[in-house]
Amino acid sequence: MIIKKLVFAFFVLNIVFLNVSFSQKYNAIDNTVLKYSKFNTTENLAERITKDFTTDYDKARAIYSWVALNIKYDYAALLKPQRTQGFSYSNEAEKQRKIRQINDQLVQKTFTSRKAVCEGFTALYQHLAELAGLKSEIIRGDSKTTLSDIGRKNTTSNHAWNTVLIDKKWRLVDVTWGQGYYDSSKGKMVNDYSPVYFDTAPDYFFTKHFPDSGSFLGDKLSKEDFLNGPLIYNKTIEKEYQIIAPKSGIIEAKYGDKITFKFKNITKPENLFYLNKKNQPVKIESPKERKGTLEFEVTYDKNIGNFITFFYYQSSIVSFKMIPQ
Known part of the structure; x- marks a missing residue:
C-alpha cells in the first residue's frame, strides 16, 4: 500500500503519513444526517435535528455530523485571510450587540457558502447547538499538527474549537478537524469525515490543542507537555492506543x-x-x-x-x- 506524505495546514487536521484507505465510520446518527436534503435556513436544519433526535448527546452529534459533512474547509481563505473587522461603540451594550451582529454574519456566510475556516465552523456549530437547546462555547488556542510542532518553543493562537454541555458535562468538539484534511500531493482539500473529534477524551484532545486560557474546567494544563510531547494521530484516538x-x-x-x-x-x-x-x-x-x-x-x-x-x-x-x- 502506498503511503502518501502529507503536511498539515493551520486549523485543519492532516496526517504526516496517511493511509489512503482510512476508513470512514458512520454511526446511526451520521447515517440519518447523510440523508438530509438541503435546508434554506439554520432554523429549519435545527428543527429537523430536534425532531429526529431526542437526547442532547444525539443532537450534539448530529450537528457535528452535519457541519463536518456539509461545510468544506476554505483553504484559499486561509492563504489570504481577510482583515479583522473593526468597529466603534459607545458602551458595553453596543459593543456586545455589534459582536453578535458580526458573529451572525459569519454564521450565515458559512451556512450559505458551505465553506469556512475554523472560525466559521465553530460559530456555526455553536449557533446550531443553541437553536437545538444546547449550550455551546467557542474556545480559541493553539493546535499541534505538524512534525515541526514537536518541541516548539511557544504557543500561538491559531485555531478554534467548541465545547458543548451534555448531561451536565462539558464535551470537547473540533468539527473543523472532523471535516477532512489538506493533501499536499494533490494541492487541495480532501473531504474525509472523522468522528474522533466529537466528545474526544481530554487526555487525547489536549495533546493536540492548547487553549489560550491555559486551563480546562478550572484545571491548569501543561504547556510543556503540549509543546514537547509526541505527535499523535486520528487512529491513536479512535482505537485508544x-x-x-x-x-x-x-x-x-x-x-x-x-x-x-x-x-x-x-x-x-x-x-x-x-x-x-x-x-x-x-x-x-x-x-x-x-x-x-x-x-x-x-x-x-x-x-x-x-x-x-x-x-x-x-x-x-x-x-x-x-x-x-
Missing part, C-alpha cells in the same frame, strides 16, 4: 543507542513498523507484550531521520523528534 514511553516527544540519543518504546492497546506487533529515511518500512524486532502493553527497542542509527513515525496496520499512530547527541 496509549503512548506510555517515551513520555517526551523529543528523543536525544547517540548512534548505536537502544531506545525503549512502550505502547498500550496494541496487540499484534507484527503489524507495527516505522519508516526509515528512504521511506522503507522497518519491522519491530523482539517485541514483548506485558499486560496489554507492547515494549520494544529501536537502535538509533543514520537510517533514522530527524523524526520517527510509527505505523500500525498502515495507519500512523505517533511521531517523535530525533536529536543526535
Whole structure:
C-alpha cells in the first residue's frame, strides 16, 4: 500500500503519513444526517435535528455530523485571510450587540457558502447547538499538527474549537478537524469525515490543542507537555492506543543507542513498523507484550531521520523528534 506524505495546514487536521484507505465510520446518527436534503435556513436544519433526535448527546452529534459533512474547509481563505473587522461603540451594550451582529454574519456566510475556516465552523456549530437547546462555547488556542510542532518553543493562537454541555458535562468538539484534511500531493482539500473529534477524551484532545486560557474546567494544563510531547494521530484516538514511553516527544540519543518504546492497546506487533529515511518500512524486532502493553527497542542509527513515525496496520499512530547527541 502506498503511503502518501502529507503536511498539515493551520486549523485543519492532516496526517504526516496517511493511509489512503482510512476508513470512514458512520454511526446511526451520521447515517440519518447523510440523508438530509438541503435546508434554506439554520432554523429549519435545527428543527429537523430536534425532531429526529431526542437526547442532547444525539443532537450534539448530529450537528457535528452535519457541519463536518456539509461545510468544506476554505483553504484559499486561509492563504489570504481577510482583515479583522473593526468597529466603534459607545458602551458595553453596543459593543456586545455589534459582536453578535458580526458573529451572525459569519454564521450565515458559512451556512450559505458551505465553506469556512475554523472560525466559521465553530460559530456555526455553536449557533446550531443553541437553536437545538444546547449550550455551546467557542474556545480559541493553539493546535499541534505538524512534525515541526514537536518541541516548539511557544504557543500561538491559531485555531478554534467548541465545547458543548451534555448531561451536565462539558464535551470537547473540533468539527473543523472532523471535516477532512489538506493533501499536499494533490494541492487541495480532501473531504474525509472523522468522528474522533466529537466528545474526544481530554487526555487525547489536549495533546493536540492548547487553549489560550491555559486551563480546562478550572484545571491548569501543561504547556510543556503540549509543546514537547509526541505527535499523535486520528487512529491513536479512535482505537485508544496509549503512548506510555517515551513520555517526551523529543528523543536525544547517540548512534548505536537502544531506545525503549512502550505502547498500550496494541496487540499484534507484527503489524507495527516505522519508516526509515528512504521511506522503507522497518519491522519491530523482539517485541514483548506485558499486560496489554507492547515494549520494544529501536537502535538509533543514520537510517533514522530527524523524526520517527510509527505505523500500525498502515495507519500512523505517533511521531517523535530525533536529536543526535
